[in-house]
Amino acid sequence: MKTINFKRHKDVKRGTKYLHISSRTESKECITLVRKGFLYKAQVSQETEPEQSSPEIFIRKAIDTEKNIEKFSFHVKGTFYMSHSRKSIRVDFHHSLNIKIVWKKKVFSPEKSEVLT
Numbered sequence: 365m366k367t368i369n370f371k372r373h374k375d376v377k378r379g380t381k382y383l384h385i386s387s388r389t390e391s392k393e394c395i396t397l398v399r400k401g402f403l404y405k406a407q408v409s410q411e412t413e414p415e416q417s418s419p420e421i422f423i424r425k426a427i428d429t430e431k432n433i434e435k436f437s438f439h440v441k442g443t444f445y446m447s448h449s450r451k452s453i454r455v456d457f458h459h460s461l462n463i464k465i466v467w468k469k470k471v472f473s474p475e476k477s478e479v480l481t
Contacts, residue, residue, distance in 0.1 A: 365390050379406040397464040402457070409454035414445045432467040 371384040383402040388395070419442025426435045438461040446453050 394468060395466040399462040401460040405456045406453050409445060409452040434465040436463040
């Protein structure tokens with residue numbers, strides 16, 4: 365069984381927009397929870413020559429053998445610039461992907477051949 369939730373929040377005064385997608389999938393072997401988040405904050409930039417920098421990437425993985433839980437987290441933070449109505453706009457973004465797998469048995473991450481059959 366699979367359930368999906370979608371939330372969208374926009375605050376024009378603060379210049380923020382947030383999208384959130386979460387899903388829950390239950391099978392014989394495990395329960396999988398996936399959360400995706402996209403946050404954008406826009407503001408007028410006074411810089412004439414904005415400096416382009418590469419985004420920051422954060423990756424974490426954790427395994428709890430007592431509770432049979434695997435967690436994976438992937439976050440990207442950065443900035444990009446765009447023009448709108450002859451103004452330079454700075455957009456800060458934060459994208460996140462969080463996956464949590466609760467195994468019903470003591471076997472962690474079975475081989476692909478076991479999952480596909």
